[in-house]
Amino acid sequence: MDELDTIVTSGTGLRDLLESIDDLVCLATLEGRILYVNRAWREKLGYSKEEIGAVNSYQMIHPHHKEDIQKTNARMMAGEELLHVERTMVSKTGQQYEVEGSLSCRFKDGKPWYVRAIFRDITARKQVERMKDELISMASHELRNPLMAIRTSLQLLQEEMSPADPKGRPAQIVELGLRNSDRMLDLINAYLDLAKIEAGAAFAQKEVDVAAFIAHVVELIRPLGLRSGIEIREEHAARGARVSGDEDRLAQVLTNLVSNAMKFSKPGGAVTVRSEQKEGAVRVSVVDQGSGIPEEFRHKIFGKFAQAEGHRRGGSGLGLAISKTIIEKHGGRIAFDSETGKGTTFYFELPRRV
Numbered sequence: 001m002d003e004l005d006t007i008v009t010s011g012t013g014l015r016d017l018l019e020s021i022d023d024l025v026c027l028a029t030l031e032g033r034i035l036y037v038n039r040a041w042r043e044k045l046g047y048s049k050e051e052i053g054a055v056n057s058y059q060m061i062h063p064h065h066k067e068d069i070q071k072t073n074a075r076m077m078a079g080e081e082l083l084h085v086e087r088t089m090v091s092k093t094g095q096q097y098e099v100e101g102s103l104s105c106r107f108k109d110g111k112p113w114y115v116r117a118i119f120r121d122i123t124a125r126k127q128v129e130r131m132k133d134e135l136i137s138m139a140s141h142e143l144r145n146p147l148m149a150i151r152t153s154l155q156l157l158q159e160e161m162s163p164a165d166p167k168g169r170p171a172q173i174v175e176l177g178l179r180n181s182d183r184m185l186d187l188i189n190a191y192l193d194l195a196k197i198e199a200g201a202a203f204a205q206k207e208v209d210v211a212a213f214i215a216h217v218v219e220l221i222r223p224l225g226l227r228s229g230i231e232i233r234e235e236h237a238a239r240g241a242r243v244s245g246d247e248d249r250l251a252q253v254l255t256n257l258v259s260n261a262m263k264f265s266k267p268g269g270a271v272t273v274r275s276e277q278k279e280g281a282v283r284v285s286v287v288d289q290g291s292g293i294p295e296e297f298r299h300k301i302f303g304k305f306a307q308a309e310g311h312r313r314g315g316s317g318l319g320l321a322i323s324k325t326i327i328e329k330h331g332g333r334i335a336f337d338s339e340t341g342k343g344t345t346f347y348f349e350l351p352r353r354v
């Protein structure tokens with residue numbers, strides 16, 4: 001073993017590595033006692049090595065995360081491995097930073113031992129995103145009225161046109177114009193809907209019986225499936241389970257997942273909607289045997305206007321972004337498993353109402 005090997009075995013090289021990176025790294029107990037923070041962390045939050053020992057780690061996180069911290073700690077204690085979180089951090093002088101990263105807990109003798117936190121500063125990115133959202137919202141509002149006027153004009157034109165030649169060229173052109181203005185209106189409405197939810201539109205907080213809710217949504221979509229030769233099945237292992245929330249908004253999510261599943265299924269295929277109980281939560285899954293989601297597209301699927309290359313079937317690319325926001329505002333999470341060529345399962349989990 002030469003000298004270079006010993007810098008790894010002795011740990012000095014690894015500490016050197018941690019001190020040299022720009023990501024913020026911290027080891028702390030679940031109670032917030034800091035065991036180690038790296039240079040980037042100390043510099044960003046304005047503490048010296050000496051000062052940091054006297055700081056509780058939660059003191060550096062904005063108080064509006066209080067409830068979420070309790071939830072993530074509970075999930076870590078229940079053994080969840082790597083949790084992705086976004087946080088606002090507050091420096092010694094009160095400066096705020098937006099960070100994202102992962103938390104994971106190390107256990108000893110079955111008890112939580114210490115937490116590893118690795119964060120990245122995304123303040124600049126968030127600011128650009130906010131500006132972009134504001135711009136699109138403004139443009140959407142401004143575009144909607146003239147677009148509605150164009151659509152009305154086209155409709156009037158269609159009514160005025162001689163019915164003698166409904167398949168003639170002028171009729172086709174008007175039809176094409178109407179179809180495209182409808183698509184554009186759908187897109188603008190979906191975007192404005194998302195902006196409204198993100199801005200904190202209120203949701204109802206009613207009791208929802210999950211199996212009955214699924215049955216109701218499926219009943220409404222089933223005819224659409226039959227038209228394209230796709231059967232929708234239901235499997236309920238969570239009969240009687242209830243969640244709290246806004247049934248119309250949850251129906252919007254489930255409808256989006258089922259219609260995506262149908263869009264990407266082969267004719268004659270089946271889509272299964274399943275409910276099951278998880279610890280403290282109810283999971284609703286939508287399983288298809290369709291084309292699967294291309295590997296390179298998976299990480300951005302919940303992003304706005306995200307549609308896979310060569311994998312579009314109309315739509316706005318906003319459905320999943322809206323679904324994610326709705327589920328997260330209900331205190332739940334949404335995710336998927338997919339195998340190219342074999343199919344995809346999208347699922348969401350909501351806290352079970354007891």
Ligand code: ADP
Binds near residue numbers: 256293312320344
């Ligand atoms: P869209 O309105 O385009 O369907 P979504 O946000 O609902 O918007 O979906 C975004 C994209 O994700 C789709 O265009 C498609 O490329 C991909 N996708 C969503 N669901 C599935 C699925 N079940 N199977 C395969 N690809 C899917």
